Amino acid sequence: MTVCSRKCRFALLLVLAVFGSGSTAGLLAQGTTVDAGLAMTPPMGWNSWNKFGCNVDEKLIRGTADAMVASGMRDAGYQYLVIDDCWHGQRDAHGDIQPDPQRFPSGIKALADYVHAKGLKFGIYSDAGTKTCAGRPASRGYEFQDAAQYAAWGVDYLKYDWCNTTTQNAQASYSIMREALNHTGRPIVFSLCEWGTAKPWLWAASVGNLWRTTGDITDKWDGKHDYSNGVMTIVDLNEPLWPYASPGHWNDPDMLEVGNGGMTEEEYKSHFSLWAMMAAPLIAGNDIPHMTTPIRSILLNKEIIALDQDPLGKPGHRIRRDGDREVWVREIAGGNRAVLLLNRGTAPADIHFSWDELGYPVKLKATVHDMWKASDVATTVGTYTVHDVPSHGVVVLSIKPVL
Numbered sequence: 001m002t003v004c005s006r007k008c009r010f011a012l013l014l015v016l017a018v019f020g021s022g023s024t025a026g027l028l029a030q031g032t033t034v035d036a037g038l039a040m041t042p043p044m045g046w047n048s049w050n051k052f053g054c055n056v057d058e059k060l061i062r063g064t065a066d067a068m069v070a071s072g073m074r075d076a077g078y079q080y081l082v083i084d085d086c087w088h089g090q091r092d093a094h095g096d097i098q099p100d101p102q103r104f105p106s107g108i109k110a111l112a113d114y115v116h117a118k119g120l121k122f123g124i125y126s127d128a129g130t131k132t133c134a135g136r137p138a139s140r141g142y143e144f145q146d147a148a149q150y151a152a153w154g155v156d157y158l159k160y161d162w163c164n165t166t167t168q169n170a171q172a173s174y175s176i177m178r179e180a181l182n183h184t185g186r187p188i189v190f191s192l193c194e195w196g197t198a199k200p201w202l203w204a205a206s207v208g209n210l211w212r213t214t215g216d217i218t219d220k221w222d223g224k225h226d227y228s229n230g231v232m233t234i235v236d237l238n239e240p241l242w243p244y245a246s247p248g249h250w251n252d253p254d255m256l257e258v259g260n261g262g263m264t265e266e267e268y269k270s271h272f273s274l275w276a277m278m279a280a281p282l283i284a285g286n287d288i289p290h291m292t293t294p295i296r297s298i299l300l301n302k303e304i305i306a307l308d309q310d311p312l313g314k315p316g317h318r319i320r321r322d323g324d325r326e327v328w329v330r331e332i333a334g335g336n337r338a339v340l341l342l343n344r345g346t347a348p349a350d351i352h353f354s355w356d357e358l359g360y361p362v363k364l365k366a367t368v369h370d371m372w373k374a375s376d377v378a379t380t381v382g383t384y385t386v387h388d389v390p391s392h393g394v395v396v397l398s399i400k401p402v403l
Helices: 006-019 021-029 058-070 108-117 143-153 170-184 231-244 265-277 293-299 302-308
Strands: 044-047 080-082 088-091 097-099 121-127 157-161 189-192 210-212 250-252 282-284 317-322 325-332 336-343 349-354 365-370 375-381 383-389 393-401
Touching (some): 044 121, 058 108, 080 157, 097 143, 108 121, 157 170, 170 189, 231 250, 265 293, 265 302, 265 325, 265 336, 265 393, 325 349, 336 349, 336 383, 375 383, 383 393
Parallel strands (some): 044 080, 080 121, 157 189, 210 250
Antiparallel strands (some): 325 336
């Protein structure tokens, strides 16, 4: 296995010292491109953190891989299985990162092979600082060595966090790891988990495939909760950034909480729909082997997944807000529009929209299709109204012109 020697790491640190962190980002970005063809639609998969936190081991990951196949999630498009924080042990005498021997006695390579044998792709976690958020060894100063290790293990996806970074420059730090991943020659999706503090949407398209736009999500409908945010709070932070996303480069409002027990099924349905409308990565974070039938029906809804994965790659955005009632639109392939009606209020509400809000002629005849019902509900001209949108609920429609 190729590793970065102490001399290599020293050279990287010397570049930082000589050119300064801001200049280094530009230096490393020259000739650095995200691997062609990766994440042309928002990545879909599962991550261990939201449900299990540090309670991860190889039995959990193998069982989750089995369940992703048995539940139909793999066949629905969920392809990446990602271990988050706390898989790490220590570095060996050569500086190579090793897994926790008690949690992962078979090693990461064997685990990745198991995941790959299930027809899935394998992801792992590290951090740009000196330690991960949970205090494990991170990658600062070991970027090329760690990237080589991940590639040798068969890693397909890297989530790269931002704890314990002190005065580091985000663009420079993430660019170093991007260069390290490119150097391995293995296609690895690069997920920047910088929480939006350095406005990565302005620079990360040349560095990563997706970038966090907000602080962490929590399993609540709304509000700020310590360092985490409820779903509606995250939606309001992420929505204005829709112009920055495109195929291969996505705004990431954090992983899904669907099925973790803190919200109602109606709220989970809204959560899932809004992520799809915003062309966000769909990274589930629930206990897949034990999920209920209603939660499975949300996560496997074919039409909402297809909306998220629309090949045009244009995120939807809010076009009108009347108090608690919202209208969102997304241009989708074929010249159609997706419309999401959101009721933030505590009682059912009627929500209407007009063709001119969607960029259609008012005299255009169009078919209205309900994506959650998987059925056409009307053929009409000019306007449409949905009655009794549930409290904290959504209705998601596609509008198809009749030619």
